[in-house]
Amino acid sequence: MIETKDVISFFDRLAPGWDAELIRNDEVINLILDHAAVTQGKDILDVACGTGVLIPDYLKRNVASVTGIDISPKMAELARRKFPQESVSILCGDVETVEFDRQFDCIVVYNAFPHFPDPERLIRILSEKLRDGGTLTVAHGMSRDKTDAHHHGAASHVSNGLMPAEDLAAIFRKHLQVTTVLSDERMYQVAGQKL
Helix, strand or coil: CCCHHHHHHHHHHHHHHCHHHCCCCHHHHHHHHHHCCCCCCCEEEEECCCCCCCHHHHHHCCCCEEEEEECCHHHHHHHHHHCCCCCEEEEECCCCCCCCCCCEEEEEEECCHHHCCCHHHHHHHHHHCEEEEEEEEEEECCCHHHHHHHHHCCCHHHCCCCCCHHHHHHHHCCCCEEEEEEECCCCEEEEEECC
16 A cells, blocks of 8 residues: 655655656657647646646646646645746645645646555546546556556555556546547556536
């Protein structure tokens, strides 16, 4: 079972070197954000935002606002320093327990899903934070096999395996209309819309 305190200490330890280790595939990220319906004027919730890896991508799409949340104080602090814009707000906390004063058009969980101990609970809670017509997406910028291999070593105590995309889609269907199910050698994504 993943312990919250272990997740926090693991990512606090990695935070200072996080951006230097970052590997990006802009084509995949753009496809993920297209499927996530991240477009101009939307209010975005970036779950487990880390140092704000996707925030420049959201801003390029002229979103109305970005709320990033991360359970690691050091990750959240780095993101806050990098993005002082008025339209960007970074919170440190557990997205499953934090009360927001509004709902969101798009909720994105990018490269973080295996670190949540209870996928069913996470999807239910995030679905409730969506506006009607809003989109929730869980995505990874690499294949399921590569994601699992990446988490196998030092991160094994703070990661579950990444479930098959069809299994995650089945959880989504309890709360949302599934719009994307994609798992190939380049990426992994499930997205759904709140009707």
